Amino acid sequence: NDRKSISGYFLKLNSNIVFWRTIKPAVVALSSSEAEYVALSNCIAECLFLKQLLDDIFKFQIKPIIVYEDNQLCIKIANTLETKRSKHIDVKHHFIREYVHNGVIKILYIPTEQQCADILTKALPLPKFQYFRCSLGVIT
Secondary structure (H helix, E strand, O other): OOOOOOOOEEEEEEEEEEEEEEEEOOOOOHHHHHHHHHHHHHHHHHHHHHHHHHHHHOOOOOOOEEEEOOHHHHHHHOOOOOOOOOOOOOOOOOHHHHHHOOOOOOEEEEOOOOOHHHHHHOOOOHHHHHHHHHHHHOOO
């Protein structure tokens, strides 16, 4: 076991999944909140790309982009300038703070029991798997 956590996210546009990714990071995170924050920054980078693409092609404005996160400390790190727990996180991930501050991104808390992205990263009991699968619109 290399102690690297697996992270995953998907992007939805009008309730339809348009992109998904599962990642095993190159480095070991020092905490679960750091791992979540790195995954959040990767997700937000993809969201910003999709936003720009839609704006360039269709002049379709999305503001704010809503991102659901189940780690409350991760949300706090994204919404504040500095915390004792965030000082060791690589600076390249902190770009999200500017987008949150400017209202382009809005990060909302979602309880872990409702975090559908978990279907991408871990084995789930069958009822929970079926619930997430239906919630994502993959099967009815």
